[in-house]
Structures are given as structure tokens and as C-alpha cells.
Amino acid sequence: MTPHSHDTDVDTALEASARGMRALWISFAGLLITAVAQAVVVAMSGSVALLGDTLHNFADALTAVPLAIAFLLGRRAATRRFTHGLGRGEDLAGLVILLVMFGSAVLAAWTAVDRLLDPREVTGLGWVAAAGVVGFAGNEVVARYRIAVGRRIGSAALVADGLHARTDGFTSLAVLPAAAGSWAGWGWADPAVGLLITVAILAVLWGAAREVLSRVLDAVDPALVDTAERALAGTPGVRGVDAVRLRWVGHGLVAEAEVDVDPGLSLRRAHEIAHDAEGRLAGALPKVRRALIHAHSAEHHAGPVTREPEDVVS
Numbered sequence: 001m002t003p004h005s006h007d008t009d010v011d012t013a014l015e016a017s018a019r020g021m022r023a024l025w026i027s028f029a030g031l032l033i034t035a036v037a038q039a040v041v042v043a044m045s046g047s048v049a050l051l052g053d054t055l056h057n058f059a060d061a062l063t064a065v066p067l068a069i070a071f072l073l074g075r076r077a078a079t080r081r082f083t084h085g086l087g088r089g090e091d092l093a094g095l096v097i098l099l100v101m102f103g104s105a106v107l108a109a110w111t112a113v114d115r116l117l118d119p120r121e122v123t124g125l126g127w128v129a130a131a132g133v134v135g136f137a138g139n140e141v142v143a144r145y146r147i148a149v150g151r152r153i154g155s156a157a158l159v160a161d162g163l164h165a166r167t168d169g170f171t172s173l174a175v176l177p178a179a180a181g182s183w184a185g186w187g188w189a190d191p192a193v194g195l196l197i198t199v200a201i202l203a204v205l206w207g208a209a210r211e212v213l214s215r216v217l218d219a220v221d222p223a224l225v226d227t228a229e230r231a232l233a234g235t236p237g238v239r240g241v242d243a244v245r246l247r248w249v250g251h252g253l254v255a256e257a258e259v260d261v262d263p264g265l266s267l268r269r270a271h272e273i274a275h276d277a278e279g280r281l282a283g284a285l286p287k288v289r290r291a292l293i294h295a296h297s298a299e300h301h302a303g304p305v306t307r308e309p310e311d312v313v314s
Helices: 010-045 048-062 064-074 089-117 125-153 156-173 175-183 189-216 222-233 267-284
Strands: 003-007 240-249 252-260 288-296
Touching: 010 048, 010 064, 010 125, 010 156, 048 064, 048 089, 048 125, 048 156, 064 089, 064 156, 089 156, 089 189, 125 156, 125 175, 156 189, 175 189, 222 240, 222 252, 222 267, 252 267, 267 288
Parallel strands: 252 288
Antiparallel strands: 003 288, 240 252
16 A cells, blocks of 8 residues: 655645735835834934834844745755755745844844933934834734735744734834833933833744744644544545644645555555545645655554556556
8 A cells, every 4th residue: 555645736835925925025115114214213313212113123124035035945846856845945034034033132222221321312202203103003014914914825934924023013112102201301211112122022032933943843733733633534444543744844734644444455445545535634724735645554464455457557
């Protein structure tokens, strides 16, 4: 009884990649416009809190670049050297995003501490507050778009980047109390909020790191495994499911499974059962791009497998 494998429609994978690319460039443009508008206000006001938020928005916009490269690489066909294709490039892009986020946190913290030790007056407080509101609005729009597309195509990196943008929006709102504190004459308020924004960046970094590193280590949601087992066990002719292995390659799932069938079945019938099981698996988990179903008998002393004349290859 031989393993059975089929790749899903290549057009589906290409369409998912195209949607991801479109989401990246649209959100990149939105965040870049937001960050540039904030940078102009930073130059006029000297607000450290707004500077930290602006740096974070620039970093968030730039994370679209490694993700776009990963999506492009993921479109390339498998070769004899890269037999699974280059979908795992998305995991490498996630690691680059983590480094960019960490760098923005370090720079924001350094600037805030410098301003605490060497206070400077913040001017244009009304513009600072307005820039904070603009930052929140821009990030929230981008977050909703990235998360929606990321979940639709199964890209954890894109979803994580959307959640990152959403958190950035709330850190942008933190600029408002910084402006209010400076207006009240509290010189320490602006750099103090800058430090709080740094802490918020690190909190998002921690959550994103857990998601990205889990993908690198081939972790999947256990609920996906449960769904796969139920789909395979419900296939007529399958007596049991011995093993299910899932892993993400880019924004598609690769599945391997071993199913127990009657040892007296012909090779043709075992192949048909494996094919049916694969179809049920793909129906239960639409993100499955490739599946390998191995049909075998769990009995240790199974008799010889009968072969129908059509099974014999001359």
C-alpha cells in the first residue's frame, strides 16, 4: 500500500500570494504617509513621545519589504535543491521583522532617556496631539486590512504584522497625555511617555516573537490537528488514524498522515481510500497545499495484499 500525494491547485497559492502582496503595498503606503506626517510635526515640536511613535510607524511600514520578498520567493516552483519550494522564506522575513521592531524600541528608549537627562521644551503641542490622532487612525486602518487579508490567505506573518499595527495605533494615542503634560508644565511627561511607548513596542515584540518562532519550529494550532484527524477518520474504509503531521510552508499547510485500512484490500482500493481521505482533508482544512496519505494495515500479521489484474504494471 503506497503513499498517496497530490498538490492542490497552484493557481490558489498564486492568488493568495497576490492578495498578500496587494495588502502589503497598500498598507505600506498608508503607514508611510502617516509616519511622514508625524515626522514633520516632530521636526517642528521636538516631542520625544511623538518621535518614538514615528520611528515605530516607519519600522512597521518597512516590514512590508521583507514580507514582499518572501511572497515573491514563495511563488517560485520547487526544484531539485529546494524540493519544498521557498515558502519558508516567510519565516525568515518574520525574523527580520523582529529585528526591525527591536531596533525601533532601542532607538526610542535611547532618545527618551537622553531627553530625561537633558530636558528640552516641546512646542506646537496642538500639532503634536493631532499627529497622535493621525497615527492612531492610520495604524487602525492598516491593521484591519492586514489582519483580514492575512487570515484569508493563512499568513501568520501578515496577521502578526496587522496586530503590530493595531498596537502601534494605541501607542499613538499615548502621545496625547504627553502633549497634555507638556502643556501643564511637566517637562518630564514627554520623555516618560516615550519610555512607555518603548515598553509597548517590547510587549508587541514578545508576542510577535512567539508567533514567528513557533512557525520556525513547525508549530501548528492543535485544533487543526483535531480537525484533520476527524476528517480522515470519517473516510469510508479508514479503520483508524495512526499519525497526523502538519506544518506551515509560507501561508500554506503541508500534511502527512497514516491511516489504517483492511489488509485484505487490493492496492487499487487502498489507493482510492487514500485519495478520498485526501479530498476530505483538503475540504476540512482549505489551507492545505500538499498532502501525503499513507494507507497501511495496523495488524502485525496481516496476510498478503491481493492485487487485481489492473494493479499489475508491465
